[in-house]
Each structure stands twice: as C-alpha cells, then as structure tokens.
Amino acid sequence: MTTMESLIGLVNRIQRACTVLGDYGGGTGDDAFNSLWEALPTVAVVGGQSSGKSSVLESIVGRDFLPRGSGIVTRRPLVLQLHKTEEGTEEYAEFLHLPKKQFTDFAMVRKEIQDETDRITGKSKQISPVPIHLSIFSPNVVNLTLVDLPGLTKVAVEGQPETIVEDIESMVRTYVDKPNCIILAISPANQDIATSDAIKLAKEVDPTGERTFGVLTKLDLMDKGTNALDVLEGRSYRLQHPWVGIVNRSQADINRNADMMLARRKEREYFDTSPDYGHLASKMGSEYLAKLLSKHLESVIRSRIPSILSLINKSIEELERELDRMGRPVSVDAGAQLYTILEMCRAFDKVFKEHLDGGRPGGDRIYGVFDNQLPAALKKLPFDRHLSLQSVKRIVSEADGYQPHLIAPEQGYRRLIEGALGYFRGPAEASVDAVHFVLKELVRKSIAETQELKRFPSLQVELAAAANTSLEKFREESKKSVIRLVEMESAYLTAEFFRKLPQEMERPVVTNSKNQTASPSPAAADQYGDGHFRRIASNVSAYVSMVSDTLRNTIPKACVYCQVRQAKLALLNYFYSQISKREGKELGLLLDEDPALMGRRLECAQRLELYKKARDEIDAVAWVR
Ligand SMILES: Nc1nc2c(ncn2[C@@H]2O[C@H](COP(=O)(O)OP(=O)(O)OP(=O)(O)O)[C@@H](O)[C@H]2O)c(=O)[nH]1
Numbered sequence: 001m002t003t004m005e006s007l008i009g010l011v012n013r014i015q016r017a018c019t020v021l022g023d024y025g026g027g028t029g030d031d032a033f034n035s036l037w038e039a040l041p042t043v044a045v046v047g048g049q050s051s052g053k054s055s056v057l058e059s060i061v062g063r064d065f066l067p068r069g070s071g072i073v074t075r076r077p078l079v080l081q082l083h084k085t086e087e088g089t090e091e092y093a094e095f096l097h098l099p100k101k102q103f104t105d106f107a108m109v110r111k112e113i114q115d116e117t118d119r120i121t122g123k124s125k126q127i128s129p130v131p132i133h134l135s136i137f138s139p140n141v142v143n144l145t146l147v148d149l150p151g152l153t154k155v156a157v158e159g160q161p162e163t164i165v166e167d168i169e170s171m172v173r174t175y176v177d178k179p180n181c182i183i184l185a186i187s188p189a190n191q192d193i194a195t196s197d198a199i200k201l202a203k204e205v206d207p208t209g210e211r212t213f214g215v216l217t218k219l220d221l222m223d224k225g226t227n228a229l230d231v232l233e234g235r236s237y238r239l240q241h242p243w244v245g246i247v248n249r250s251q252a253d254i255n256r257n258a259d260m261m262l263a264r265r266k267e268r269e270y271f272d273t274s275p276d277y278g279h280l281a282s283k284m285g286s287e288y289l290a291k292l293l294s295k296h297l298e299s300v301i302r303s304r305i306p307s308i309l310s311l312i313n314k315s316i317e318e319l320e321r322e323l324d325r326m327g328r329p330v331s332v333d334a335g336a337q338l339y340t341i342l343e344m345c346r347a348f349d350k351v352f353k354e355h356l357d358g359g360r361p362g363g364d365r366i367y368g369v370f371d372n373q374l375p376a377a378l379k380k381l382p383f384d385r386h387l388s389l390q391s392v393k394r395i396v397s398e399a400d401g402y403q404p405h406l407i408a409p410e411q412g413y414r415r416l417i418e419g420a421l422g423y424f425r426g427p428a429e430a431s432v433d434a435v436h437f438v439l440k441e442l443v444r445k446s447i448a449e450t451q452e453l454k455r456f457p458s459l460q461v462e463l464a465a466a467a468n469t470s471l472e473k474f475r476e477e478s479k480k481s482v483i484r485l486v487e488m489e490s491a492y493l494t495a496e497f498f499r500k501l502p503q504e505m506e507r508p509v510v511t512n513s514k515n516q517t518a519s520p521s522p523a524a525a526d527q528y529g530d531g532h533f534r535r536i537a538s539n540v541s542a543y544v545s546m547v548s549d550t551l552r553n554t555i556p557k558a559c560v561y562c563q564v565r566q567a568k569l570a571l572l573n574y575f576y577s578q579i580s581k582r583e584g585k586e587l588g589l590l591l592d593e594d595p596a597l598m599g600r601r602l603e604c605a606q607r608l609e610l611y612k613k614a615r616d617e618i619d620a621v622a623w624v625r
Pocket residue numbers: 047048049050051052053054055056068069071073074151217218219220221246247248249250251252254
C-alpha cells in the first residue's frame with residue numbers, strides 16, 4: 001500500500017518545484033499565475049521572540065541546527081521538510097539551493113542557513129519572503145513539513161530598520177491568512193496566555209481555532225505552585241485541537257551542548273513524573289507534537305486533493321490557452337524558420353490586399369486622391385494668369401518674331417499651349433506622391449494588424465523597410481509614367497481641334513447681293529485687336545481644359561497601374577530576394593522575438609510542466625489505498 005506518508009513527500013516535491021519557479025507562500029511570487037503553493041497545506045510556526053520556536057523545531061527534528069543569537073535571527077522563512085528514513089541509516093540534510101550536497105554535520109547546516117539568509121537579505125538585518133528549503137532525512141523524524149517564520153517582535157533593535165516590526169507581522173500574515181495554512185502557535189507558559197503574540201494573531205485569522213495548534217513551551221519555568229492546566233485543558237483559550245505542552249532544553253542545556261535525544265528523554269520523564277500533567281503525559285511533548293502534526297497534515301492534504309487537482313487542471317487549461325495565444329516557439333532549423341517567415345509574409349500580404357480591395361478601410365483613400373485631390377489641384381492651376389490678355393499678347397508677339405502672323409498665330413498657339421501644359425506636371429507628381437503615402441500607411445497598418453507578426457519586432461521592421469523600398473521604386477516608375485503622359489500631350493497637339501480655328505478667322509469677308517463688300521465681321525475687324533487675343537486665349541483655354549479632362553482620367557490609370565497594381569503583385573518581391581540570400585543564423589535574428597514575450601512563454605511552459613507533473617504525481621499517489 002502506498003501510505004499517506006507519500007502524500008507529504010509529494011507535497012514537499014511540489015513545494016520545492018514551486019519555489020524554483022518563484023511561487024512560494026510569501027505571496028510575492030508572480031501573481032499572474034495561480035499559486036499552487038498556496039493550495040498546498042502547510043504548517044507555519046508562529047511565535048513571539050524567545051517563545052521557544054527554534055527549540056520546538058529542533059526538538060521535533062532531534063537535532064541542533066538552527067542559528068541562534070540576539071536580535072532577529074530568522075529573517076527568511078525556512079521550509080523544513082522532514083523525511084523519515086529507515087532505522088540505522090545516517091542522518092543528513094540537503095538544501096534546495098545546494099542540490100547534491102549532503103550535510104551530515106548539523107553545525108554546517110546552521111552556518112549555511114545563516115549564509116543563505118545573508119545572501120538575499122545582505123547583512124542589513126532586513127527580512128525577505130523568499131524561503132530557504134531544507135530537507136532533513138533521518139530515522140528520528142516523522143514525515144512533516146514546517147515553515148519557520150521570523151519571530152513576532154515588538155521593537156526594532158539596533159541595526160534593524162524601523163519598519164521591521166510591521167514587516168515581520170505582514171510576512172507572517174501572508175502565510176497564516178491562507179485557509180490552507182495550519183498554524184503552530186507557540187506561547188511560553190511563563191507568560192500570560194492573553195498576551196501571547198502567536199495566540200493574538202491566530203485568533204484574528206482563525207477565530208474558530210480550526211487550523212490552529214496551540215503549543216505551550218517552558219512549562220518547567222513556571223513559578224512554583226502554579227501550573228498551565230487551564231491553558232492545556234482548553235479553559236483559558238479554546239482551540240479545536242488539544243494544546244500540547246513542551247519542555248525544551250534550557251539555555252544552560254544549550255550552553256552545555258546537551259544532547260537532543262537526551263533532552264527528548266528528559267522531556268518525556270518530566271511529563272511522566274509530573275504531578276500536574278501526569279494525566280496528560282501521553283499527549284504532551286515534542287515527539288507527540290510531531291506525530292500529531294504529521295497525522296493532521298496528512299489528513300488535511302488528503303482532504304484537499306480534489307481542490308488541488310481542480311486548481312491544477314484549471315491552471316493547465318489557462319496556461320495552454322495562453323501558450324496558444326503567444327504562438328509556438330520558433331524552430332531553430334533554418335528551413336523551418338524560412339517557412340515561418342514566408343507564412344507570416346503571406347499573412348501580411350493578405351491583410352494588405354484586404355485594405356486595397358476593400359474589407360478593411362484605407363484603400364478608399366486612394367480613390368480620394370483621384371476624385372478630390374487631383375481635380376482640385378487641376379482646378380487651381382494658374383491658367384487665368386497664363387492666358388491673360390497681356391500674357392497672350394506677349395507670347396504671341398514673341399512667337400511671331402519680326403513678321404506678325406497673317407492668319408492664325410500657329411507658333412503663338414503652340415507656345416501658349418506648351419506653356420500651359422507644363423503646369424500639369426505638378427498635380428501629376430503630387431498624385432503619385434499622395435498615392436505613395438496612402439500605400440505606405442497601409443503597409444504600416446497591415447503590419448500592425450497582422451496577428452502572426454506581433455511576436456517578431458525585428459521581422460516587422462525589416463518587412464516594413466523592404467515594403468517601403470518597393471513602394472519607392474513604384475513611385476519612381478509612376479512618376480516617370482505620369483510625366484510621360486504630360487509630355488505626350490505637349491508632343492502632339494490634337495490637330496482636329498486647330499483645324500477649326502483658321503476657318504473661323506477667315507469667315508469675316510462676305511460679299512452681299514449687290515456685290516459690295518459687306519462690313520467685315522467683328523472677328524475680322526479686330527484681327528489684331530484685344531478681341532483677337534481674347535479669342536486666342538479662349539481657344540487655348542478650351543484646348544487646355546480638354547487636356548485637363550484627359551489627364552484627369554489618365555493620371556489615375558498610371559498611378560494604379562504603376563503603384564497600386566504593383567503593390568498588390570510585387571510588394572514583397574524585394575523582401576523575398578533579400579531573404580533568400582540569408583544564412584540560417586540571420587534568419588534566426590529576424591525571428592528574434594520580444595524578450596518579454598519569450599520570458600513569459602518560458603515561464604508559462606515551465607509552469608505548465610510543473611502542473612502536469614504535479615497532476616500525474618497526485619494521480620499516482622492519491623488514489624492508491
Ligand atoms: N527551560 C526552558 N527553556 C526554554 C524552553 N524553551 C525555550 N527555552 C529557552 O528560551 C530561550 C529562547 O528559546 P528559542 O528556542 O531560541 O526561542 P525562539 O522563539 O526561537 O527565539 P527567537 O529565535 O529569538 O525568536 C532559549 O534560551 C531556550 O533555551 C523550555 O521549554 N524550557
């Protein structure tokens with residue numbers, strides 16, 4: 001049969017694993033995780049200074065191993081795990097922080113506790129909630145785990161920070177507050193029980209006394225003629241569990257280095273022969289206390305197993321969900337890394353296309369460029385100034401040279417039109433730039449919206465840079481195309497439009513029925529007057545406006561062809577060409593995740609492993625009867 005003793009061993013193992021992962025009863029572990037430690041029943045030893053706490057623990061162990069001295073000696077919780085070994089085997093101790101080192105000299109255990117305390121708290125006399133784990137393997141112990149906490153004190157002594165009194169109390173509280181904590185409340189018999197620090201605290205956190213074990217030390221130090229029967233028999237302060245009286249080694253015994261086994265025997269004799277406590281003798285003494293606690297701890301653990309398992313199962317589910325959300329760790333294999341990168345590129349490309357094709361907002365801003373920005377810019381071109389009477393006169397005269405034109409000023413028209421067409425370059429280039437910026441913004445947005453990319457900041461940066469390089473290239477191409485459209489308009493003017501013009505100019509000379517020359521038409525009359533130039537301006541304006549209509553339609557086509565279409569087809573081509581040249585190690589760098597995320601994933605994975613192992617162990621042990 002697997003005995004219940006295995007349960008204490010099991011809890012010990014789980015507690016040790018929890019501590020390694022930063023989950024310990026002090027409550028300052030990573031609060032984002034459920035605390036498994038807190039779900040495990042523990043016995044916390046609580047008492048005022050000099051109440052005899054250390055002596056009780058040493059007595060239970062049957063060994064002298066705790067640091068002694070003035071002031072606050074216990075400054076970190078000491079998780080003391082006792083493992084009973086077979087009779088005749090050698091006793092030894094082991095620390096969790098020094099695995100594989102077995103201590104057989106208990107004076108060295110004391111020194112290591114002191115040194116390890118100082119390692120975290122410094123020599124500052126500060127306290128720390130990070131526990132020290134000590135396992136003792138001995139035939140003289142029962143299977144039991146106790147947490148020794150700093151003694152409750154009333155005043156700070158020299159060298160200790162002012163806040164130490166409250167710091168200790170709040171640290172002790174973080175343990176005893178927890179419903180799974182069994183409180184071992186140590187009070188000295190030579191003090192009024194009403195003033196006991198341990199009982200005062202226990203009363204507060206466990207008013208029904210269900211989880212408190214009262215221990216009365218120093219029975220031998222009571223005034224002659226007095227006894228502690230009122231306390232031990234539960235009349236002074238009633239608890240659900242019987243009080244246990246203890247007689248530890250006196251200071252003189254300690255100074256003499258009195259043997260612990262001998263002290264246990266003397267304690268037994270004390271109760272056996274005591275006229276006051278003889279009738280309680282079988283339920284007194286440190287050996288009895290150890291057995292009582294061990295039995296109680298075992299039964300509490302057994303009763304808590306269903307709730308521990310349910311916490312473990314719930315935590316496993318939560319951790320698995322979180323790990324899924326974070327994504328699997330990246331493979332170290334270069335091929336797999338490349339595959340991962342390409343997968344993410346595809347995901348990004350999909351989001352980007354959704355922006356352009358609809359489904360996600362943003363693509364419509366390109367249409368906004370063509371529908372609003374470009375027409376507005378075309379409208380604002382300074383044709384009025386260019387085709388003012390004065391300007392037309394000047395340009396036409398300059399084009400004619402010394403010989404004024406006879407009919408229509410061909411060269412004048414050309415110059416006026418070419419001059420006007422030059423203005424179209426501005427809006428054409430501005431449209432290309434505007435489309436470029438919309439596309440660039442969509443790349444930024446798409447990267448931010450691609451869930452798969454979130455974990456990889458380096459890849460995000462590279463992808464954005466490569467996509468922007470491509471967009472730059474598309475912008476250049478697009479600019480060349482729109483400029484070409486404008487230049488094409490200048491290179492060949494629509495002849496049909498001009499063919500009409502000379503006819504209009506020649507129309508004025510008309511012969512009437514009497515074969516008289518009729519008065520010339522107004523057009524002919526002011527052939528070189530203002531009206532003539534105004535007409536030229538109006539003709540040029542009509543031509544320019546025709547070109548403007550054409551460009552208003554063709555510039556968007558060029559932009560879409562060179563930029564939008566290319567972005568859809570080949571945005572990542574440059575990235576792909578770059579990536580194919582990379583070695584495995586460089587690919588790894590691209591998949592360099594956010595360190596905080598990697599840390600969290602590792603933490604979750606370790607925690608998950610602990611919980612799964614704990615579940616398997618509990619399953620294996622708990623249900624064997
Ligand atoms: N005679 C006698 N002395 C005891 C008994 N219990 C403890 N003492 C003495 O009381 C003093 C304090 O005991 P400790 O065990 O160091 O008490 P503690 O609560 O651990 O004290 P701090 O670690 O200083 O908080 C020591 O000198 C012990 O020898 C007892 O039952 N009888």
